[in-house]
Each structure stands twice: as C-alpha cells, then as structure tokens.
Amino acid sequence: MxxxxxxxxxxxxxxxxxxxxxxxxxxxxxxxxxxxxxxxxxxxxxxxxxxxxxxxxxxxxxxxxxxAPKVAGLSVDSFTEGAVGAAFHEAHRSELVAVREWKCWAGYQPDSGLWQAVASEEVTAKLLDWFEAGLFQQARQDEKLYRAARLFRNVTPCANAGRYASGKAKVSSSIFDANPDLLLTADGAVDLKRGALRQAEARDHFTRSARAGFEAGYTDPLWDEILSALPAGVADYLQIIVGNALTGHTLNQSMVFFFSGDGSNGKSTLTDVLKKMLGSYADRVDSSILLNSDGSNLFGKAKLKALRAAFIEELPKSNWLDALIIKELAETAEMTAAQKFKDEETFDFTATVFVNTNYLPQVSENDRGTWRRLAPVPMPYSFVSAEEYDRVADPESMGLRRKNPALAAAEKNASILKAALAWAVEGAVKWYAAGSVEPQLPEAMERAKSKWRGGQDKIELWWNERIVADSTSFCLLADLHDTFELEMTEIGRPAEKTRKFGEMLQAHSLFKEAGAECVQRQRAPQKLIHSEFTPDEKSRSQYELEPVARKPKGPCHFVKGIRFRTEADDLAYEQVVIPDTVADLMTDDLADDDAALADIFGD
Structure with missing residues (x-):
C-alpha cells in the first residue's frame, strides 16, 4: 500500500x-x-x-x-487522561476551581460577578467541548496524534481527565468572600472604605451579592419615612451599625440588636428592606441559634458562613436567651459548622445579628459582660389607618402615626432598596473614617436597655421580696438560697445553684450598698442576731420533715448585714408611706375647702 x-x-x-x-x-x-x-x-x-x-x-x-507535519508542543503523551486534565486545569484555572469543603467544582460567572457551584457533569461537558475545539483540531494534523486524541471524543476519558483536573484545582473555601472591604452589588463591586464603584473581577471571589443597585448619594422619600419610625438619634446610630454590617469586620463593641415593640410599629418594614437590600449577604436564621449553646446546632450555624447580616424573626415568648451563645454571636472571631453531607468547616464569623421581637426575651445571666452585648432598638410608634388616626384628638401624643399604603411592600420597591444601600454604604464610610469605632448607644437605646435589664435582675427581684439590710443580723447562705429558689419558682425562672447564687449576690450593687459580707466556714457571730427562715405552708412540700428553721452548727457559710423581710417590715412600710400620702391629700382638700369658703363669705 x-x-x-x-x-x-x-x-x-x-x-x-x-x-x-x-x-x-x-x-x-x-x-x-x-x-x-x-x-x-x-x-x-x-x-x-x-x-x-x-x-x-x-x-x-x-x-x-x-x-503530515509535526504539531509543536504535542506528542502522544499529551493525550493521556492526566495530561489532558492538567491542560484543561491550566486553561481554566482563573475561572474554574474545585472547592475542598464543598466537594464540588465552582465556576466564575462574568455576567453576575459571582462564583457558583458547578456539577461534575457540567465540567465534563465543558472539557469535551474545549478538547474538540482545541487539542483535537491540532491533533488532526498528525496520524499518531489523531489516533491518540480521538479517544477523548468519548465521555468516559473526559470524565477521568476532569477528575484529575479536580485534584490539580483544589482550593479552600476560605478564598471566597475574603475581602471585608468589598461588597458586590447589582451594579458591580463597591469599595466600602471610599464608597466607590468598580467592575467585579474573578479574583474578587464573590459568592454573595447585594440585591440593590448602587449609586452614591441616592435618596428616596419613602426610605426616609421608614427611618422616621425610629426614636430621635437612633437612625444616625443605626446607619453606622448597618454600614459596619456591610463589611466583613465585626463591631469594636460587638452586640446583638433587638428591634422591639408591639405590632404595626414599622420594625418588620425596616428589617425586610435591609434584608432584601443585602441580597445573599443576609439571611433569616432560626431562633434556636440564640437559645441553644450545647454545640449541637452545626447545621443551623452553617447558614451564617460569609453572611454580613443575620435576621431572626420573633423569639418564642417562653424561652430564654442563652448568655453563652450571645457571647459567641457577638464576639467569636471563628465559628465551626457543617452543611448536610459536607465536611465541617471553620470560618470567620462576620455577621451582625438583628432580631425582630414583640417581647424582649428573658436573659439567663445578669452580668455586665452579657448585657454589654445586648442592644434593644425601641420602635415606639404605632402606625394605624387614616380612619383610626383621624378619630383621635391628639394622635401624635399617643404615639400614633398615619400608615402609608405605599410602604405595604417596601422590600419590593427597587428605588427604596437603592436608597437603603446608598444610606448603608455612607454609614460604612463613616465607620472607617472614625477609626473603625462605632458611636455610643443613643439615649433612647440606653433607656430601653435599662428598662429591659431591670425586669431581668433575679437578685434584685428576690432581694426586694425577701431581704432587708440590717447591720445587726446575719443569714445562713443555705437559707438565702432556699428563698431564692422559691422566688424563682414563683415567677417561672430557673434558679442558679448555691455557688453561682453566692457569686451573683456578692457582685450585686444591692449587696454592696447594704454593706453586707459573705463569710465562709466560720462559726456564727455571737454578737449578731440570726435571722431565721422557716418555710411557710406553701413551700412545705419541698421538705420531708416538718419545716424547721436551720440552726448554725460549727463552721458554716453565712452573710452578715442582712436579714429576711417579715410581715412587720411590710406593715411598717404601709404605716409610714400610705398615711403620709393620705395626710397630704387631706391637707390639699382642706386647703381647697378654706379657699372655697373664703370666696363665699370673704376673709
């Protein structure tokens, strides 16, 4: 031949x-x-x-x-599965990577600026098309190369080459959304330090994007109306907090924010707009994240990865905020979580947590560290229909505002979302300019926190019901703890163990103001009166024997400077306070009568 x-x-x-x-x-x-x-x-x-x-x-x-001419740079060895896979990786390394923790490929989408998960079948199809258009056409110029290359016109060799390329393209998920100073928007990437817009690039590694478009300085009267639902000074403060939430940085004094108040007060409208504006940078998370600190909620925590803001809707009224999880959410730099059927991963926790609630929840601890991390945002106004507003003589003095029907679906209004993003970016620029330090809580929020904490203080509630300061008396610590447990049972709150109770008592301002002193393992003082506690009929079921007051025997634990409140104390209060008030009223009434007689009969 x-x-x-x-x-x-x-x-x-x-x-x-x-x-x-x-x-x-x-x-x-x-x-x-x-x-x-x-x-x-x-x-x-x-x-x-x-x-x-x-x-x-x-x-x-x-x-x-x-x-047939020889093809430069190609040989039969160029058409093994490994060689083809390596060449495919090299040609696509800037736009296609294999994410170790995700257990799949991720590809860059130029139209959106996002990196998204890609199925292995899609990668195989892409490799086949790439091979057909490139290497195979070159191989046709040489017999031996052609014979070797034509194998890769089948799916199986291409799939094997793709698996090899996956090994070469492995990266950690930590490369994504790693720049805290950049935010991807519908119009491109925003430099949050300067408030400047530029085109998104593959090297930015965005996996999330804000829903709204960005235009510096953009405003909308409807967005201003939404912000008017906040008390004086709170909107300016919140602008910087939300601006910080756009970044991947945590607050200098990290906190969890609670938008609180009765229904129809504008909190849902405000938070719905913020969540929609942030797009995939924000998400709703389950309230159990705030209530369970046992480490079992790995799947729930996985939703927090790469979020800039997390929104929680309405905590269960009967549940307690766990102080440990509050500290974790407010100040933890890293968090470990797992998505279903994927490996656990540890990631930088960057989300600011916002909670919508009609009722501010009970808090498991009352220490300063816990309360420093809690920030209530009061929403004091009620938005009512025009008919209801007009029926009231002075609606503003009653905290009523006229409801605007145009805000019924504010989160779907593109102009409101755009104004909200411009407002938030301006807040981020202010936060950076201030040295990455947020301002102090405004007065309205400080008052709301004081009121909230006042209703949470277990020691204060117990003290006011059971204890009187008295420098001539002492109480056994065991008796004090028994009364504390009884008081907590009556109000439906858990009681701490004796040791924790003692620590809480000694740290409290009421204990210090009374000049009280906790003494351990010493004999009872002979010069002080022992204030005894005898369980009443209501609490006798807790005791096996007939209730008898404890007696100090040998070295014991006791507190000097306080005693138990008695009926005589309550009676003395009534005799001192109430009669004085009545006397004042009677004096006022007599003065009014004398004036009336003088008008009728003259002096």
Missing part, C-alpha cells in the same frame, strides 16, 4: 458516522471511495490484516498531505 493510501486509510473510522455511511453489509465514505486501492486496503484492515503489502499504485488522496 502506498503511503498516500495508508494516510487516507488512517483517517477513516467505521464509528465516525459523520464520515461513513452504511452501504449494504459494508461501509463507504460519504461521497464514495477515493480509489479502488483505498477500498481494498480498508477491507483488509477490517479482516485483521494490519500490515497489507505496499503498492505503488497512485491514489486520489487530496485532503491529507503526503507527509
């Missing part, structure tokens, strides 16, 4: 349906054979004669050069 005929024969493949057609029981190329010799050689190859005798007969081959 001549070299030309052999070259022609090498280009034929009975499996290439685009080149061959069935003709009776055999095949022929589309358009017929170029020569009888080519047909004969092809039939011999089908019969297993791989080395037919050469012939000097001329052929009509015109599509393949008589001597």
């Amino acid at each position: 001549s070299l030309d005929t052999e070259s022609e024969l090498a280009r034929l493949d009975k499996h290439e349906k685009f080149r061959m057609e069935v003709y009776g029981s055999s095949y022929k190329p589309l358009g017929g054979w170029d020569s009888p010799e080519q047909e004969a050689a092809y039939r011999r190859s089908l019969n297993g004669d791989e080395n037919p005798p050469e012939t000097d007969e001329p052929t009509r081959a015109k599509q393949v050069p008589t001597s």
Whole structure:
C-alpha cells in the first residue's frame, strides 16, 4: 500500500458516522471511495490484516498531505487522561476551581460577578467541548496524534481527565468572600472604605451579592419615612451599625440588636428592606441559634458562613436567651459548622445579628459582660389607618402615626432598596473614617436597655421580696438560697445553684450598698442576731420533715448585714408611706375647702 493510501486509510473510522455511511453489509465514505486501492486496503484492515503489502499504485488522496507535519508542543503523551486534565486545569484555572469543603467544582460567572457551584457533569461537558475545539483540531494534523486524541471524543476519558483536573484545582473555601472591604452589588463591586464603584473581577471571589443597585448619594422619600419610625438619634446610630454590617469586620463593641415593640410599629418594614437590600449577604436564621449553646446546632450555624447580616424573626415568648451563645454571636472571631453531607468547616464569623421581637426575651445571666452585648432598638410608634388616626384628638401624643399604603411592600420597591444601600454604604464610610469605632448607644437605646435589664435582675427581684439590710443580723447562705429558689419558682425562672447564687449576690450593687459580707466556714457571730427562715405552708412540700428553721452548727457559710423581710417590715412600710400620702391629700382638700369658703363669705 502506498503511503498516500495508508494516510487516507488512517483517517477513516467505521464509528465516525459523520464520515461513513452504511452501504449494504459494508461501509463507504460519504461521497464514495477515493480509489479502488483505498477500498481494498480498508477491507483488509477490517479482516485483521494490519500490515497489507505496499503498492505503488497512485491514489486520489487530496485532503491529507503526503507527509503530515509535526504539531509543536504535542506528542502522544499529551493525550493521556492526566495530561489532558492538567491542560484543561491550566486553561481554566482563573475561572474554574474545585472547592475542598464543598466537594464540588465552582465556576466564575462574568455576567453576575459571582462564583457558583458547578456539577461534575457540567465540567465534563465543558472539557469535551474545549478538547474538540482545541487539542483535537491540532491533533488532526498528525496520524499518531489523531489516533491518540480521538479517544477523548468519548465521555468516559473526559470524565477521568476532569477528575484529575479536580485534584490539580483544589482550593479552600476560605478564598471566597475574603475581602471585608468589598461588597458586590447589582451594579458591580463597591469599595466600602471610599464608597466607590468598580467592575467585579474573578479574583474578587464573590459568592454573595447585594440585591440593590448602587449609586452614591441616592435618596428616596419613602426610605426616609421608614427611618422616621425610629426614636430621635437612633437612625444616625443605626446607619453606622448597618454600614459596619456591610463589611466583613465585626463591631469594636460587638452586640446583638433587638428591634422591639408591639405590632404595626414599622420594625418588620425596616428589617425586610435591609434584608432584601443585602441580597445573599443576609439571611433569616432560626431562633434556636440564640437559645441553644450545647454545640449541637452545626447545621443551623452553617447558614451564617460569609453572611454580613443575620435576621431572626420573633423569639418564642417562653424561652430564654442563652448568655453563652450571645457571647459567641457577638464576639467569636471563628465559628465551626457543617452543611448536610459536607465536611465541617471553620470560618470567620462576620455577621451582625438583628432580631425582630414583640417581647424582649428573658436573659439567663445578669452580668455586665452579657448585657454589654445586648442592644434593644425601641420602635415606639404605632402606625394605624387614616380612619383610626383621624378619630383621635391628639394622635401624635399617643404615639400614633398615619400608615402609608405605599410602604405595604417596601422590600419590593427597587428605588427604596437603592436608597437603603446608598444610606448603608455612607454609614460604612463613616465607620472607617472614625477609626473603625462605632458611636455610643443613643439615649433612647440606653433607656430601653435599662428598662429591659431591670425586669431581668433575679437578685434584685428576690432581694426586694425577701431581704432587708440590717447591720445587726446575719443569714445562713443555705437559707438565702432556699428563698431564692422559691422566688424563682414563683415567677417561672430557673434558679442558679448555691455557688453561682453566692457569686451573683456578692457582685450585686444591692449587696454592696447594704454593706453586707459573705463569710465562709466560720462559726456564727455571737454578737449578731440570726435571722431565721422557716418555710411557710406553701413551700412545705419541698421538705420531708416538718419545716424547721436551720440552726448554725460549727463552721458554716453565712452573710452578715442582712436579714429576711417579715410581715412587720411590710406593715411598717404601709404605716409610714400610705398615711403620709393620705395626710397630704387631706391637707390639699382642706386647703381647697378654706379657699372655697373664703370666696363665699370673704376673709
């Protein structure tokens, strides 16, 4: 067989349906054979004669050069699964990576500026198309390369090459959303330090994006109206807090924010707009995140990864805020979580937590560290219909505001979202300019926190009901703890153990103001009066024997400077306070009567 005929024969493949057609029981190329010799050689190859005798007969081959040129940079070894996979990775390394923790590929989408998960089947299809358009076309110039390359026109070799490329392209999920000073918006990437907009790039590694478009200084009267639901000074403070939430930085004094108040006060409208404006940078998370600190909520915490803001809707009224989880959410730099069917991963925790609630919840601890992390945002106004507003003589003095129907679906208004984003970015710029330090709580929020904490103080509630300061008396610590447990049971709150109770008592301002002193393992003082506690009928079920007051025996734990409140104390209070008040009223009444008589009869 001549070299030309052999070259022609090498280009034929009975499996290439685009080149061959069935003709009776055999095949022929589309358009017929170029020569009888080519047909004969092809039939011999089908019969297993791989080395037919050469012939000097001329052929009509015109599509393949008589001597195929060598392709620069390619060899047969270039068409192994590993080599093809490596070449594919090198060609796509800036736009396609394999994320170790996700256990899948991630690809860059230029239209949105986002990196998104990509299925392995999609990568295999992409590799096949890339190979067909590139390496395979080059390989057609050489017989041996072509024979090696045509294997990759099948899915299986391409899938294997893709798996090899995956190993070369492995990256950690920590590369995504790693720049805290950048925010992806509908219009591009925003530099939060300067409030400047630029085009998003693959190297930014965004996986999240704000929903709103960005235009510096943009305003909308409806957004201003939404902010008017906040007390004086709170909107300016909240602008910086939300601006910080846009960044990947935590607050200098990290806190969890509680938008509180009765219904129809504007808190849902405000937080719905903020959440929608932030797009995938924000999400709603389950309230159990605030209530369970046992470490079992790994799946729930996974939603917090890469979030800039987390919104919680309405805590259960009967549940308690766990102080440990509050500290974790407010000040933890890293958090460990897992998505279902994926590995655990540790990530930087950057979310600011906002809670919507009609009722401020009970708090499990009353220490300064816990309360420093809690920030109530009061929403004091009620928004009512025009009819209800007009029926009241002075609605503003009653905290009533007229409801604006245009705000019924504010989170769907693109102009409001755009104004909210411009407002928040301005807050971020202010936060950076102030040295990345947020301002002090405004007065309205300080008052709300004091009121909230006042209703949470277990020691104060117990003290006011059970204890009187008295420098001549002492109480056994066990008796004090018994009364504390009884008081907590009555109000439906858990009581701390004796040791924790003692620590809380000694740290409290009421204990210090009374000049009290906690004494351990000493004999009872002879010069002080022992204030005894005898359980009443209501609490006798807690005791196996008839309730009898404890007596100090040997070294014991006791507190000097206080005693138990008695009925005599309550009676003395009534005799002192109430009569004075009545006397004042009677004096006022007599004065009024004297004035009336003087008007009638003269002096």
